[in-house]
Amino acid sequence: MDLSSAQKIVIIGGGQAGAQASFSLRQGGYEGAITMVCDEHAPPYQRPPLSKAFLKGELPEERLYFKPAAWYEDNGVELMLGMRATKIDRATRQVHLSHGGVLEYDALILATGSRPRPLPIEGASLAGVHELRSLEDVERLAPQTIAGRRIVIVGAGYIGLEAAAVASQLGLDVTVLEMAPRVLARVTSPVMAEFYEAEHARHGVKIRCGAGLSALKGEDGKVTAAVLNTGEELPADLVLVGIGILPNQELAAEAGVACENGILVDRDARTNDPRIFAAGDCACRPLVHFGRTGRLESVHNAIEQGKLAAAAILGKPRPAEDTPWFWSDQYDVKLQIAGIGTGYDQLVVRGDPEARKFAVFYLKGGVLIAADAVNSAPEFMVAKKLIASAAVVAPERLSDTSISMKEIAAEAV
Amino acid sequence: MVKIIYRDFEGTVREVEAKVGETVMETAIKNGIPGIDADCGGACACATCHVYVDPSFMEKVGTPEDMEQSMLDFAENVTENSRLSCQIPVSEDLEGLTVTTPEAQH
Ligand SMILES: Cc1cc2nc3c(=O)[nH]c(=O)nc-3n(C[C@H](O)[C@H](O)[C@H](O)COP(=O)(O)OP(=O)(O)OC[C@H]3O[C@@H](n4cnc5c(N)ncnc54)[C@H](O)[C@@H]3O)c2cc1C
Ligand code: FES
Secondary structure (H helix, E strand, O other), X not given: OOOOOOOEEEEEOOOHXXXXXXXXXXXXXXXXXXXXXXXOOOOOEOOHHHHOOOOOOOOOHXXXXXXXXXXXXXXXXXXXXXXOEEEEEOOOOEEEEOOOOEEEOOEEEEOOOEEEOOOOOEOOOOEOEEXXXXXXXXXXXXXXXXXXXXXXXXXXXXXXXXHHHHHHHOOOEEEEEEOOOOOOOOOOOHHHHHHHHHHHHHOOOEEEEOOOEEEEEEEOOEEEEEEEOOOOEEEOOEEEEOOOEEEOOHHHHXXXXXXXXXEEOOOOOEOOOOOEEEOHHHEEEEEXXXXXXXXXXXXXXXXXXXXXXXXXXXXXXXXXXXXXXXXXXXXXEEEEEEEOOOOOOEEEEEEEHHHOEEEEEEEEOOEEEEEEEEOOHHHHHHHHHHHHOOOEOOHHHHOOOOOOHHHHHHHOO | OEXXXXXXXXXXXXXXXXXXXXXXXXXXXXXXXXXXXXXXXXXXXXXXXXXXXXXXXXXXXXXXXXXHHHHHHOOOOOOOOEEEHHHOEOOHHHOOEEEEOOHHHO
16 A cells, blocks of 8 residues: 555654654655654653663663654654553544544554563562563662662563673672573573573572572562472562563554564564554564564664654665664673574584683574674674575684684675 | 764764763764664664764774774774764863764665
8 A cells, every 4th residue: 555645644652663663754754744652751762771771870861762852842753652542443543542532544653562471470569579671660670779689580581681780780689580491591592591691600690590480478568588389488679570571462453453473564564454564572574584474572673663664654665674683781791693593403603602702603504594792793793794695604614713704704605 | 061063974064062971972862963873772782873083083082992893893884984973972072073974874
């Protein structure tokens, strides 16, 4: 459907993807109305620092904003903050709002993001039990992260481990509980897991893998301990839950927009309703470099899909779909990830993990599909390019540090 | 406040007042300067905040640290005046700093 004469664009969700869509629409010359509805109170902001510098108290809130609040006013983007979209009526092309109003649209972008998976056990709603997704979550958590206190972090994914690093640097007594036999089990290889386990151990963080949490115990409504299914009790002043996220797809699903592990979209970020687009954590998209669909949870993905949706609405050529990438900062360890390693059949280590500067490459049928680069930007930058071109790279060259990444890039076919 | 001048690839010049301690990237974002995307928000992980520093300021902005240098080594259209603007904190010394944004970031 040609939407290039659209005059009313509504964006639901003012996170990374929604904000990017608004920037790209204006940059692309769109002059009609843009209304962005978001149930949070701050103007669109970056989430990555919430488990890093901002949690540590090193950044003022304004430094999280993508643009100063005035930008939206100056550029005719109406920000409806503290407002929820409650229903989409596709027949009348209207979005219903929590205060009773409605917005009409010619094109609609769903950028509703995701929410933390709730902890399905007794005691999860006690005071002192936190999650980490929004500015408000940090506003609640940060004043409690006082040196000497005991924090139990449930879930050893990137967010849980980043929070563990910050908490230990702030002088808390940190225990991380992970159900799987190793940290980061869902997202990376045993080599990387072992590296991070050692890194955290060095900083005094206690990591307990294979730990089943059976309940949280409290007194006077406040958490006091985490109870394992072995009966063991770990005293806790604070609990942080980071066990993954769920895509916010209900609004779309209830309106009959096709969903399956996210709102289903094509390469233009378009759903099965040609006037409705979805971008970011909430969308399940074609992963062109991997020949399948999937839902990604990253800044790069949110930005790229925001751009794709804007371009499709304006009838512009489709922007490049780049290799997916991600980063994580823990202590002074900078991890950059290119590609998606799921399903690799060969793993190549380049450099020495002990030196805290190394990379792990993942291949499938000889083709490079992902790389984890620890304090190793060249490996990351080259892998990103090689993955995009589905390059075949000889494993023995990848592991040979006497051959530079520049040479490897030049030779790859 | 310190004056920073952003020039885009077409030669359009935008002059803004920067706060000491914030980076040249953040100053650009705050002031809506086009041509600096800063996808990673200053984590030195994306190289979309690449700028060319005016030769007369190269010494004052100092030399990049290892991580930034490695990112630059593999970024597009890099010259000897290339820097990642998220790694340049604004200081009094940088009064009048001029940086040019690459065409690819527009
Ligand atoms: C603590 C943390 C650290 C992270 N670190 C990294 C990192 O280092 N690198 C990286 O690449 N990625 C990182 N991520 C992931 C990245 O931040 C997300 O993938 C990205 O924010 C997704 O953007 P989005 O716009 O899809 O969703 P969101 O940013 O979640 O925005 C969606 C917005 O929509 C609002 N909303 C939802 N439903 C409605 C409704 N019905 N009506 C109105 N508003 C609604 C939500 O409240 C939210 O404000 C991190 C995430 C977190 C939480
Ligand atoms: S903003 Fe990403 S490297 Fe500077």
